[in-house]
Every structure is written in C-alpha cells, then in structure tokens.
Amino acid sequence: MNKNVPLTTLERFPDYLNYLRELNCAENEKIASGAIAQALGLGEVLVRKDLAYTSCVGKPRVGYVVCDLIAALERVLGCENKRNAVIVGAGGLGRALLSYGGFIKYGIDVVAAFDNDLDKCKTDVGGKPVLHIDELNEGIKKFNAELAVICVPTSAAQNICDKLVKSGIKGILTFAPVNLKVDESITVRYVDLAANLAILNSLM
Amino acid sequence: MNKNVPLTTLERFPDYLNYLRELNCAENEKIASGAIAQALGLGEVLVRKDLAYTSCVGKPRVGYVVCDLIAALERVLGCENKRNAVIVGAGGLGRALLSYGGFIKYGIDVVAAFDNDLDKCKTDVGGKPVLHIDELNEGIKKFNAELAVICVPTSAAQNICDKLVKSGIKGILTFAPVNLKVDESITVRYVDLAANLAILNSLM
C-alpha cells in the first residue's frame, strides 16, 4: 500500500504484527520499542525507525499503544482491502496452502486451486474447489482473484505465469525455482523451499 | 561451508545452480557472466563478484566452464556432504515436504516426520515414515538427522524447537511465524508463507 516503505522494513512488518497480536492486549495497553526489539531479536532503534513508517507515533516515557500499532501495521500491509488469491498446481504443496487458514489474517482469501490432473479436481480441499487448468482464465475472473501462487513443476512455471498474467493477475508468489519473465507491472515474489534448507545447511 | 561468503551472495547461489543445471551442458561448454545475469535478472558485475566466492575462475573473452561452476557451487552449498533432515508436524505442509523430492539435489535427505496425532502416524508419506512425537529424540539419533523443519502450529513451535536442540539438531527451518529463542550455536531460518503473500499484496 505504501510504495515508499523500504522492502527490508516491509518484510519485518508481519513479524511485528504477529508478535503484537499474540499479546492479546487490553484497550490501551502500551509497549516500548525495546520490548519489541528483544522479543524479535532486533535493535531497538531499528524497531522505532520501522514503526515510524506506519505513521503510528509513540509517546516518550510511555511507548506505543499496542492496538494503534496493530491497526497501523494492518493498514500498511493492506489487511483491510480484502483480496482473493488462487493456487495453481494442486500437488502436496498446493493442497496444503489451499487448506491453510493463515492467509486470512492478512486479508487474503485463497479461493480455489487449479490443476491439469482431472483426478485432483474431484474433491474439495479445506472446503475450496480444485478446478481444471482449462478453467483458469474463467475462474480467475469469476473469483475476482488478483493474486496467484504457483505450485507447479519448474518446467511449467513460465507457461502458467504467462497465463496468469493474461487472466489479469497482478501479483505472483512462486515456489518454482526459476526466474519468471514478466512485464514489470506484475509483482513477483520467490520462495524456494529446497534452497532455504540448502542455505541453512551451508551456514552450519 | 564457507562462513565468509556474505549471506546475500549465499542466498543467490541456489539460483545460479538451478539455472546452470537447467542448461544441461556438454563437458566444457562455457558461459559468460552477462548471460547468467540476464537469465536471472541480476547485474553482471554482481554475478562475477558472487561467483568469485566459489573460487571458480573465469577466462577473459571466454567465460566460465559451466561444469566447473556447477561443481564449485555444489561444494560451497555443501551438496556433497550429505545430511539428513526430519520434519516435525505432519499436517498439510509437513506431509507435502516429506513427499517433495527437491531437497536431494542439495544433498539433503528428508528421512521422516513426527506428529503428536497417532492417526497421522499410520501411513507412510512418499515412502517416508511418520512417527509419533514421543519418538522424536530417539528417531533423530537413529536417523542421524542434523537438520529439522518445524511445521507445527505457532503455539507449539518454541517447545518443539527446544526438544530438537536437546536431541542434537544443529539447523532449524521453521514455518511458524514466531521468533525462536535458541542458543547461538544453532542456526535458524524463517519462512513465513502467509507473510510472503501479504508482502506481495502490499507491493501491488
């Protein structure tokens, strides 16, 4: 929502939000940047700088009002303007994401998955339909989806990506370890699960 | 394996490796840093600087020998010293990772999962056993696992983390969106799937 927030800061916002929500605070309970910093393993000046981007101001000697901070983070993360997402590829990962309930706390509703295997389309997963890939374009429009998650094999990823863009998808999260060529108006994020484990491995 | 490689560089190594492997090159085919840069959407000086950390040297006017580069990246990513990993939490995500074949290309063998639900322990997933959480310590030792992936609910993550460390696990990849308190000798990496989608959402 806020293009001028540095990406590094934006990427920490969910951590702040998760932590503050966990506190289950009363109406105007306060918290100091130092307490947040310690809980998340960050420097406290960094925390204050980050939080300044939410335009929630703290009071010297008092700290921040937790509820206000939560609301400000939710605003900047766009939790309020609800968006719909679809998943492409209903293998193990795709189905896991389809039944995972954790997206809604960021205002994202995962509404359906698509797969080229008709057998996979027979049963709902977590109450969400799995549709055939031929219905992708139609489905995206019907569900009003703006986000998509690519969970197909690497070899199919670019092709699926092109189809998603043609269908009007504006943001793509992909688990396929391949650089996607897309128009710069499309936002793409990469998560490579195997690479994450490999990096962990080489840090030890 | 190489503590002095900057983390930013290390995190790009899997991307280089994936791209180069895809090329399916003949014995001494060459590639220029510019070609790699374009394929991955990076600057070409950055690519050369990154590759320098693998201590694979290129020839001016010629480029790098693809096979050598692959071997060098595999070495620095530790693909050669095989390590075993276990998964804790056999829900949708845990089972998806258990049956996912993509870890072995980094030399990591996911050998088993653990869950507190006995029903989930009845059937193998992808040929790998799902054991009861009470067998965690015993299982880690038996399988000689050094890495673990936490796929349990957030509320259980710290407790599981402590158990893993007590059982001798040295590296942890966690999907639970909570900062884990661990001894600094333990390496932890965080992947928050919902947060990734949320960040994507707020970048649009």
Next chain:
DNA sequence: TAGATTGTTAATCGATTAACAATC
C-alpha cells in the same frame, strides 16, 4: 592484433547503528 570478458578498485547507494536532543 583487436575486442570481448574477466577481476579489481573506487564510488555510490541503502540499511543499520550510534549519539543525542526533545518530551512526557
């Protein structure tokens, strides 16, 4: 040789941390 491509050194950019004044 001429020209393409590497590796290195210097410059820039951005992010984090340190110092400190403002203030409740």
Next chain:
DNA sequence: TAGATTGTTAATCGATTAACAATC
C-alpha cells in the same frame, strides 16, 4: 523534577554498481 523513552541527525557498515586495467 528526574528519568525513561521517543524521534532525529550523523556515523558506520555492507552490498551493489561503475570504471577500468588485465588478459586471453
């Protein structure tokens, strides 16, 4: 008031990019 905590300004650190000499 005194002291804790914020927000800001300056300093540091690290990563990326630019410039260029080396070389095959």
